[in-house]
Amino acid sequence: xxxxxxxxxxxxxxxxxxxxxxxxxxxxxxxxxxxxxxxxxxxxxxxxxxxxxxxxxxxxxxxxxxxxxxxxxxxxxxxxxxxxxxxxxxxxxxxxxxxxxxxxxxxxxxxxxxxxxxxxxxxxxxxxxxxxxxxxxxxxxxxxxxxxxxxxxxxxxxxxxxxxxxxxxxxxxxxxxxxxxxxxxxxxxxxxxxxxxxxxxxxxxxxxxxxxxxxxxxxxxxxxxxxxxxxxxxxxxxxxxxxxxxxxxxxxxxxxxxxxxxxxxxxxxxxxxxxxxxxxxxxxxxxxxxxxxxxxxxxxxxxxxxxxxxxxxxxxxxxxxxxxxxxxxxxxxxxxxxxxxxxxxxxxxxxxxxxxxxxxxxxxxxxxxxxxxxxxxxxxxxxxxxxxxxxxxxxxxxxxxxxxxxxxxxxxxxxxxxxxxxxxxxxxxxxxxxxxxxxxxxxxxx
Numbered sequence: 001x002x003x004x005x006x007x008x009x010x011x012x013x014x015x016x017x018x019x020x021x022x023x024x025x026x027x028x029x030x031x032x033x034x035x036x037x038x039x040x041x042x043x044x045x046x047x048x049x050x051x052x053x054x055x056x057x058x059x060x061x062x063x064x065x066x067x068x069x070x071x072x073x074x075x076x077x078x079x080x081x082x083x084x085x086x087x088x089x090x091x092x093x094x095x096x097x098x099x100x101x102x103x104x105x106x107x108x109x110x111x112x113x114x115x116x117x118x119x120x121x122x123x124x125x126x127x128x129x130x131x132x133x134x135x136x137x138x139x140x141x142x143x144x145x146x147x148x149x150x151x152x153x154x155x156x157x158x159x160x161x162x163x164x165x166x167x168x169x170x171x172x173x174x175x176x177x178x179x180x181x182x183x184x185x186x187x188x189x190x191x192x193x194x195x196x197x198x199x200x201x202x203x204x205x206x207x208x209x210x211x212x213x214x215x216x217x218x219x220x221x222x223x224x225x226x227x228x229x230x231x232x233x234x235x236x237x238x239x240x241x242x243x244x245x246x247x248x249x250x251x252x253x254x255x256x257x258x259x260x261x262x263x264x265x266x267x268x269x270x271x272x273x274x275x276x277x278x279x280x281x282x283x284x285x286x287x288x289x290x291x292x293x294x295x296x297x298x299x300x301x302x303x304x305x306x307x308x309x310x311x312x313x314x315x316x317x318x319x320x321x322x323x324x325x326x327x328x329x330x331x332x333x334x335x336x337x338x339x340x341x342x343x344x345x346x347x348x349x350x351x352x353x354x355x356x357x358x359x360x361x362x363x364x365x366x367x368x369x370x371x372x373x374x375x376x377x378x379x380x381x382x383x384x385x386x387x388x389x390x391x392x393x394x395x396x397x398x399x400x401x402x403x404x405x406x407x408x409x410x411x412x413x414x415x416x417x418x419x420x421x422x423x424x425x426x427x428x429x430x431x432x433x434x435x436x437x438x439x440x441x442x443x444x445x446x
Contacts, residue, residue, distance in 0.1 A: 042072035042075050042078065045064050058089050061081065061085040065085065076105050076106050080098065080099070083098030087119050092119060095119055099115060100116075108139050113133075113135060113136035114145065114146075117129045117149055117153070120132065121153065126156050130153045133146060144177065150166065151167055151187065185218065188207050188211045189211065189221065192204045192224060196224070201231065201232065205228050208225040209225065219252075222244065222245040223245075229241065230262075239259065239262045246259070256282075257289075260275050260276050267303060269299065269303060273297060276292050310333045310334065310337075321353075324350075327346060327349070327350040330346045331343050331350065334346060335370075340367050344371065361384055362384075365377050378401040381397040384396075394428075398434075401420060402420075402431070405421045417437070418442070422438065425438065
């Protein structure tokens with residue numbers, strides 16, 4: 001029997017190796033094709049499950065998701081969708097397992113943290129929701145949605161001290177974030193209102209002041225803090241806050257009305273009446289403002305009848321006509337109010353009791369001057385100058401005497417005018433006004 005040669009055996013071995021390699025490649029290609037088919041089917045099933053979820057057919061979404069996971073058990077997107085569908089049918093334990101799987105496999109799966117947080121909040125497991133919020137912020141430290149979720153959870157847990165501090169840190173860290181500022185403002189207003197209901201006015205005021213630090217024109221906070229001050233009887237502080245609100249909106253009806261009321265409470269009737277008149281111009285058809293204006297005038301009349309010092313000092317003089325302090329007050333008050341005739345009458349009455357009083361004589365000269373009774377004023381001024389011959393007293397006398405001469409000129413009484421000016425020139429021959437008037441009179445007589 002003849003055996004094959006070495007060359008044949010070598011060719012046979014090479015052929016066998018080649019056949020093995022081809023078989024291996026074919027097997028690999030078949031496996032790869034199988035995996036590809038499974039992946040494609042899983043993706044298609046995810047799309048189908050998502051479509052069912054969007055159409056609120058949650059049980060069908062669960063069924064299709066499970067079919068997809070049979071083809072591809074490690075598909076985290078399918079696990080996540082399955083968890084969301086479980087939440088919608090209140091199968092929370094199953095949903096929790098799916099979310100936990102997703103976060104274990106992909107710790108930076110952002111939507112899973114949010115879904116898990118919302119689920120735990122929905123079923124009242126607030127502490128677990130807080131844990132998900134903290135875990136999410138570990139991977140996404142600047143995520144606004146996570147930060148606001150955490151703040152809401154802290155508030156739900158009634159961790160008010162922590163929530164206040166956290167909210168303040170967020171605002172300080174992101175002062176330009178308008179969404180965050182709006183949320184913070186709403187958050188603080190809710191807290192302040194809660195403290196108001198509890199009767200904790202000091203804490204409510206503190207919360208509203210924090211709002212006004214960030215948003216000075218916040219109308220809700222300004223109105224609330226104004227009410228707090230009114231309840232506490234701090235009308236001046238309340239008025240300050242109202243004025244602050246009117247800076248940004250000077251014609252705000254409610255704030256103007258509130259300011260009128262505060263001015264009335266403070267007995268600042270002239271300002272209240274003036275402001276009500278301004279409102280009548282701004283809102284001409286408003287009958288309420290006209291009524292308020294009339295009521296303010298009546299209240300002012302009653303108030304000043306009882307509190308006006310001028311009236312009070314007059315009542316003192318009715319009982320004690322020579323009371324020097326009361327006389328001084330009524331003379332000064334009537335003079336300040338432009339009641340020069342009354343002031344002169346009170347001065348004359350005082351001089352009957354104190355005839356040589358220099359201060360009373362000075363007051364009488366001032367009253368006569370205001371009443372343009374220059375002749376009588378000049379006679380008193382001359383008497384004062386002779387009693388106290390100072391340069392100022394002389395100058396006052398010469399001025400008043402010259403003014404008296406001008407009055408004669410205006411009434412065309414030239415003789416009396418010339419005699420008056422001559423009297424001035426006897427005291428001061430170079431007094432220019434008297435000299436000029438005298439020359440003009442004499443020239444006119446020629």
